[in-house]
Amino acid sequence: MSTPKIGVALIHHPVMNRKGDVIASAVTNLDLHDIARAARTYGVHRLYVATPLEDQHRLVESIVAHWTEGPGGDHNPLRKEALALIRMSRSLTEAVDDMASEFGTAPLTVATSAKSGRVALSYGSLRRRIQKGVPVLLVFGTAWGMAEEVFCGCDELLAPVSGKNGYNHLSVRSAAAIILDRLLAPARDQE
């Protein structure tokens, strides 16, 4: 099996608010920590934090610098390794371009969603593509989910993490952890 070529993008614009309006959401500190720790655990190459808002770029860069260059890293070197995976991007396109320049070919962009009912890629199918060395960028939304134009701009849609009785209202932190485990955990871990 090749080393997986995986990136994760956390989209803050364009996303929807509870009324379905397209907005830019604020970056959440704990999303960065939890998703970066899961990304580092499963060998993810980069965690892209996508927002066009300049003040959000400065905020995230100051958080990341605290842990990678400042006192946080001395206090907790394991957290430093995780937060070092974060890269800011202005859009999903910028994240795709960064992965393309890293791997020499554009990644397969795979949107995630809690909604069912659309034709979606199965976990087994995507896991096999990753194992064959296909670069993949997993795309996660924030707030009430990504705007339709983000889904239209992705190559594939991944099947939702479905629960019991149709309830699947996981946080993006939990959903990202579960999806990375399904796609990247060694098979023996699940037996």
Next chain:
Amino acid sequence: MSTPKIGVALIHHPVMNRKGDVIASAVTNLDLHDIARAARTYGVHRLYVATPLEDQHRLVESIVAHWTEGPGGDHNPLRKEALALIRMSRSLTEAVDDMASEFGTAPLTVATSAKSGRVALSYGSLRRRIQKGVPVLLVFGTAWGMAEEVFCGCDELLAPVSGKNGYNHLSVRSAAAIILDRLLAPARDQE
């Protein structure tokens, strides 16, 4: 397959600080939300929040009441369903007793830990016991992990969620989500 008889206990005492001293940790609001949402998604019966500190009981009860009886529930009924799973307990023993009275038999208590090297139960083995209808209480620590006496008081230890290159520093929120998915997700979901 029987309906799973599963509880989750989140232990705030006795746990360890970074120096290995036994302490009581503070309850974290986002742990309650994220783990309750994952618990509801996978059909968990109860999320026990274990701490002997009276002020922490009052704090959690006010948070839960906001979402189950107060304005939070009107604002977000799905969150209400999740937070309604929370029960305070003074100790792991109290949580075990509550499950025993619910199911008529004491649950198998299964400790979780990021540390490897001990004899541990596999995911497949525990999943099969759950499918046979054995009541199981999954026990998660906070802060720098549960004190040794908690592990000694549990019937079994679950294998750690292992990552790439030995890095497995997940948040308890992420670890709980992954472990519930491994034990309770319909098999077809992972194909």
